[in-house]
Amino acid sequence: MHMADALISPVVGGVMWAATAGVAAYSIKKIQNDLDEKKIPLMGVMGAFIFATQMINFSIPGTGSSGHLGGGLILSALLGPYEGFLTMASILTIQALFFADGGLLALGCNVFNLGFFSCFIAYPLIYKRIIQKGYSTQRIFGAAMLAAIIGLQLGAFGVVLETLFSGKTELPFGPFVALMQPIHLAIGVVEGLVTSAIVAFVWKARPEIIEKASFGVAIGNISIKKVVTGLAIIAIITGGVFSWFASVNSDGLEWSMFKTAGIEELEAPDGIHQTMSAIQSETAFLPDYGFKAPENEQEQGAVEREESWPAVSAGTSVAGLVGGAMTLAMAALAGMIIRLVKRRKKRLAA
Amino acid sequence: MSHHKLEVKDLHYIYPDGHKAVNDMSFCIYHGESVGIIGANGAGKSTLLMLLMGVLFPCQGEVIVGDVHVTKKTLPFIRQRLGMVFQDPDDQLFMTTVYDDVAFGPRNYKLEEKEVENRVLQALDIVGILHLKDRAPFKLSGGEKRAAAIASVLSMQPDILVMDEPTAGLDPKSRRRVMGLLKSFEHTRIITSHDLDMVFDLCERTIVIKDGEIAAQGLTSEILVNAELMDSCGLEVPLALQNCPVCGIRKTVKQPRKKGNDETP
């Protein structure tokens, strides 16, 4: 359920980046206070472990399909929530860089969806609550199952919201939710099974590891509240700033008018002011207008259907097609020329 | 019993990164033989074993077990006939008790639970760890783990036993125990090792690999004493044959298989 760069808008990406960075910073601060230095390599190796186990496809009983571990919950259970979140963040970073799972801009979204919900919601509010009464195989099973399912449901819902706000793809809310949630119910069950199996195994074999993780770190309700409040504030501020930026630059309808008018107008400057504002709005990360001001959401939605479609006239489209083809050809040509020159240089040198 | 013959013809294998690990190997191993595969680090021993087991598939050439070519389709058949013990027993033991681990293979063949039990107990008995059957594998000592790993393969009653460096990291006593066990196994054995004394002791025939190619093959008693050959392949004559403090350096032996027995405690 990794979000890809191509599916998000810069606003959503930026906001989620900010939120994730906030949680990460808070987690780092928490860990530094705790200062059990041994945890650093443990986090590294555990991250690698999750990464590696994600390659093991577990067969899902009765369906003939298979799934793999998400990881957030198991990391929290074995390392603690802060460590779990940070570890999840580095796993996703590496996946984005090396495997193109997700992307750099979408990283914030992904860390949030996969890390935050399981480490800071499902773990403390569900898993820990159940496990607090003492460890037993059944309780581990129940706690892991419930927490995994809820964590993933939240994460999946996050994906839905982020995708919708980004508006890169045409997905009606209803069907999308109807698609995402059940799929992730199944995945959640697998995640729960795997998590509980592993935690139960480790608990039996090396109880000190697990008990230390959950009781050593003080993660009371207060700190969770702090995290959530902090997050909400960050989200509101960034979201607010962006939307304000949007509304200043292009007040509702004007904005869409401008868009509809298309690019040609840009090339006919009617005075410095207009050009400036045009540049500003074009570069202001807001072509899709991801964050709508709530009060005119309805209207906005209606307008948007029309707006972001550039005006089509036969002339411009032909020019567009020709130009596009030319651009691509030029790019390819440039690449080939460089290659040729380099090869010749090498041959000369040899 | 010629149907347990294992034949390798013109085997080539190139790792996806372009590294040629196995280069035109051909040999044949007959039923009941015990064959040592030796070579320097990175010579291609482990790669060869994986090709035999159908873990990897050759780029060219073929592996034939009995009359069956090793291909994706024949894998289940092949794997019921060949059992492989890995270099690191930790890789091989994944169930929660030794019993379950040894029973894992037979259970996958959908045998009766009664039959499974028979096989498990028999396998554990052969390697001498019947008393450990209810212990968790990860709590065993190195030597015990190795024995359990061997039992887990024996319980599948393979016709051919393949082992990758079975004595690495073991203390001398455990090493002797594993050697005794291998000696008493009457089917085909294929063993790779850097422990040339063990190879000398256990294997009638030896194949020497160098840079993915067969540098020599023949009777162990002739190959391993050939100091020049050994040297050129990054190896050396087994320690027990090196300068005897009493009679000086002599490198000819007649009956290698008799030696170890006197020493085993």
Next chain:
Amino acid sequence: MSHHKLEVKDLHYIYPDGHKAVNDMSFCIYHGESVGIIGANGAGKSTLLMLLMGVLFPCQGEVIVGDVHVTKKTLPFIRQRLGMVFQDPDDQLFMTTVYDDVAFGPRNYKLEEKEVENRVLQALDIVGILHLKDRAPFKLSGGEKRAAAIASVLSMQPDILVMDEPTAGLDPKSRRRVMGLLKSFEHTRIITSHDLDMVFDLCERTIVIKDGEIAAQGLTSEILVNAELMDSCGLEVPLALQNCPVCGIRKTVKQPRKKGNDETP
């Protein structure tokens, strides 16, 4: 140079799960000595080395390096003096290139980048893997990894070199190379191994451990030939000393240190 003396007094260590791994050990190692620590699997060798290095702290008793007690406070001092090579080189190589890995230690001591480079190149040269300096550690063969791990410790120029099974998994040639390297190192060496031939060859003195206790210590030439002692500790007489296939069984030797040299290619 008595300040490089390493003394162990009444050492006890119990793992958190209650397992007594080290039980009342005392010994002293002087500067320039080469000492072998041997024992069966699980005897407590690695645990002892960790106690020496201050990786673990004893439950009772103490370790003294020179005149300094090993405690949390003196660790930086201790670790600049002792260098340890781990049993598994994978544990030790964690940077992306061999060069960076070997440079890791010196860089931590905030040396000039020029000096770091000198040390790295020198260390790589000693172990003979200068050509691998830009390779990634995980792509090396087992023997090359081991060599890199040793270089990464040499670059720190320790006064005392501690090695846990330095020759395990190496082919005979690489084993000889590591042995040559250890022979030429003029500071104190502490080596654990199941390769008793190597211990016999390299170490003047040997400490035998059994179930966390010292079963014997003394001259290697006396300890390792004592078949009874070896047997009772799960070990055996080095292979080179066992029954010579030519002249029969003889177990007395006079000059162990001379032996290997003749043979080394």
Next chain:
Amino acid sequence: MSNIINSLYNIRLLDDLARKETAIHKIHPLMKLLTTVVYLTVVVSFGKYEIGSLLPLFFYPVMVFALAELPVKPILLRVLFVAPLIIGIGILNPLFDHQVFYLGGITISRGWVAFFSIFIKCGLTVTAAMLLIATTGMDGLAAALRMLKIPRLFVLQLLLTYRYISVLMEEVARILRAYSLRAPEQKGVHRNAWGSLAGQLILRTFDRAQRVYEAMCLRGFTGEYNTGGYERIRVWDLAYLAGWVSFFAITKIYNIPMFIGSLLTGVVK
């Protein structure tokens, strides 16, 4: 199984590429990181129906591929690998967005345009991220992150995770291999063995973590990961960043293909 082996190769391939020494590789990691971020932002900032003005952005990956002498095939393969997921979501566009328009007599669905737009963006963003790592390497990237004042704890952890992925994946591959040898007819791991299989792995992981940390401490590690001095940022590095950023800005502001197209068609007329 083959999955895990492939992943290992992929990591190793990128790692090898990062050790090349071309003009691009020598550019300061921080500049490359910033360039990539700006590039990604610009790419995704185009609207969902915009394809034309997106095209000049192809210049960036093409130039980097050529200048850094990177092999095109393996990296593009990776991009294709991700594509099904994107297609899965993108394909909903033509399903939900039925509005059509006419272009020279041909009916084109808006949904399809949006779909292609997503597809192109996917290709560009994925390629850009892979190019960053293939020309900078993990250590370089870590150095850049440290310069951006990302806390050392996180950077250290990132590097360690990265390093241990190869080691652990090899271990997993070996365990899976042993498993499949004894369970020849199964796909995936049966649920009876799930817990203990992964559990074994995790216990080993724990012990390994311990040993790694000890090995680091023994070599004087006190918390700062010293990757050796990264040279100072040179004028050339800054020029690289500035050059690309202004190019991206221009493509964002002006519809270059349209410009070229109008010029050409204008001339033809």
